[in-house]
Amino acid sequence: MKITFVGSEATPFAKTGGLADVLGSLPKALVQKGHKVSLIIPKHQAVKTGFNDSLKAVLKTTVNIHHEKKYLGVETLTHQGVNVYVVDNEYYFGLRPNLYGDYDDGERYGYFAHAALTIIKDVLPKQDVLHLNDWQTGLIAYLVKYDAKYRSISSLSTLFTIHNIAYQGRFSKELMSHLDTEYSDILEFDDVLNFLKAGIMAADHVTTVSPTYTENLQHAYFAYGMQGVLKYRGESFSGILNGLDYETFDAATDDAIVKPYTTDTVSSAKKANKKALMEQFGLKNPQLPLVAMVSRITESKGFSLVADVVPDLAEKGLINFILLGSGDPYYEDTFQYFHDANSEHFGIYLGYSDGLARQIYAGADLFLMPSRFEPCGLSQLIAMRYGTLPVVHKTGGLKDTVEPFNEYTLEGTGFGFDQFTPDDLKQALLLAISVHGDSDTYKLLQQRAMSQDFSWDQSANAYLNLYQEVMNR
Ligand code: GLC
Numbered sequence: 001m002k003i004t005f006v007g008s009e010a011t012p013f014a015k016t017g018g019l020a021d022v023l024g025s026l027p028k029a030l031v032q033k034g035h036k037v038s039l040i041i042p043k044h045q046a047v048k049t050g051f052n053d054s055l056k057a058v059l060k061t062t063v064n065i066h067h068e069k070k071y072l073g074v075e076t077l078t079h080q081g082v083n084v085y086v087v088d089n090e091y092y093f094g095l096r097p098n099l100y101g102d103y104d105d106g107e108r109y110g111y112f113a114h115a116a117l118t119i120i121k122d123v124l125p126k127q128d129v130l131h132l133n134d135w136q137t138g139l140i141a142y143l144v145k146y147d148a149k150y151r152s153i154s155s156l157s158t159l160f161t162i163h164n165i166a167y168q169g170r171f172s173k174e175l176m177s178h179l180d181t182e183y184s185d186i187l188e189f190d191d192v193l194n195f196l197k198a199g200i201m202a203a204d205h206v207t208t209v210s211p212t213y214t215e216n217l218q219h220a221y222f223a224y225g226m227q228g229v230l231k232y233r234g235e236s237f238s239g240i241l242n243g244l245d246y247e248t249f250d251a252a253t254d255d256a257i258v259k260p261y262t263t264d265t266v267s268s269a270k271k272a273n274k275k276a277l278m279e280q281f282g283l284k285n286p287q288l289p290l291v292a293m294v295s296r297i298t299e300s301k302g303f304s305l306v307a308d309v310v311p312d313l314a315e316k317g318l319i320n321f322i323l324l325g326s327g328d329p330y331y332e333d334t335f336q337y338f339h340d341a342n343s344e345h346f347g348i349y350l351g352y353s354d355g356l357a358r359q360i361y362a363g364a365d366l367f368l369m370p371s372r373f374e375p376c377g378l379s380q381l382i383a384m385r386y387g388t389l390p391v392v393h394k395t396g397g398l399k400d401t402v403e404p405f406n407e408y409t410l411e412g413t414g415f416g417f418d419q420f421t422p423d424d425l426k427q428a429l430l431l432a433i434s435v436h437g438d439s440d441t442y443k444l445l446q447q448r449a450m451s452q453d454f455s456w457d458q459s460a461n462a463y464l465n466l467y468q469e470v471m472n473r
Contacts, residue, residue, distance in 0.1 A: 135169030138199030169195030214239030243456030277363030281347030297327030302370030
């Protein structure tokens with residue numbers, strides 16, 4: 001099959017979140033199954049800095065947007081068998097330090113939509129499937145289906161994946177006259193343009209990244225207004241769980257960690273990794289369970305609960321805690337304060353470091369992920385792969401991937417709580433702490449978590465089946 005992915009970020013080129021991990025690994029998994037896969041992303045500043053020397057120019061043309069002809073440079077490289085095409089325009093992407101958040105995001109991603117379709121129409125051989133991701137590509141589904149300029153590729157089967165419905169690409173209706181396409185109410189929701197809605201309505205099939213999040217999205221609480229639109233899609237809306245790149249994340253071969261390990265050597269190696277990690281953060285008392293978070297620091301990741309529960313447990317001498325991430329300044333300050341007040345038990349690194357993140361996955365005992373909602377979540381999969389038991393709010397993909405410990409049968413691969421309340425989180429943590437104290441049970445769970453298979457293999461097959469089904473419709 002010939003499949004083209006379009007998205008706004010992909011590892012190793014540019015990343016702000018989990019979307020990049022998926023676009024950095026699903027295309028590769030499909031290549032390994034014998035398919036021809038292309039990936040189209042903007043040439044963000046980070047792409048320019050990191051990859052300029054490897055990129056080859058294939059086309060120089062223009063795109064109509066905002067009543068003008070704007071430059072489009074198409075450049076390409078091959079990465080892990082995937083044909084990557086970058087959309088080069090200095091003004092829209094190359095000169096901006098941030099991927100999103102500018103006043104003209106609507107125009108920028110409107111340009112990107114036309115640019116991506118120009119590549120598909122004029123550069124690529126005839127494709128079978130166009131797999132679009134998140135609001136930045138919603139307009140593309142609409143243009144393929146309804147804009148006469150793209151008639152030559154209008155028979156392409158389109159799939160639109162929602163990675164996080166909280167981000168919709170909402171723009172004032174004034175933008176409409178600048179997008180170089182005809183208006184339709186498909187593009188509009190609540191009196192503004194909504195690129196995500198356009199994608200949901202126009203694509204041949206819509207997916208999200210876990211079965212439970214698919215159910216969650218039937219309800220207003222999770223769907224941010226889109227519940228009706230999704231209901232309208234009926235059977236053509238479904239969920240496929242994300243995978244994890246098992247080559248990139250492998251405790252046996254990870255050279256960022258002090259002592260690599262397998263299921264057989266996890267107990268002793270973890271002691272060594274934990275010791276090194278605690279020294280880096282200046283933490284005392286290695287007997288205590290080391291609880292860690294690697295996360296964007298935002299309300300939706302559950303930081304209000306963490307602030308209520310975790311400092312208190314650390315204060316009482318029940319746990320050590322490490323936080324790595326950045327985000328909301330309010331929570332950054334709050335957690336910096338907790339560290340300053342109790343630095344022997346509370347470690348913090350505000351910012352991002354891939355190496356340090358891996359050392360945390362390898363050195364911690366418990367991995368905390370109390371997200372208010374979670375479309376899929378990747379960190380809990382990495383944690384399990386590294387034998388670090390996740391403690392999660394049972395929502396979205398967290399519910400689909402972590403089996404909570406059962407005290408009677410000793411089943412489970414982690415710990416879970418039902419209600420998004422400090423008390424529920426606290427009970428789950430107390431149970432995890434007590435299991436950590438029982439080394440036989442703890443080791444059993446650890447080895448079981450490490451033996452789970454969340455590699456891309458199954459999920460890639462599920463996508464292939466779906467592509468085929470959509471093509472046959
Ligand atoms: C978003 C979601 C996350 C998901 C990722 C990849 O970042 O918040 O849950 O794992 O996309 O699909």
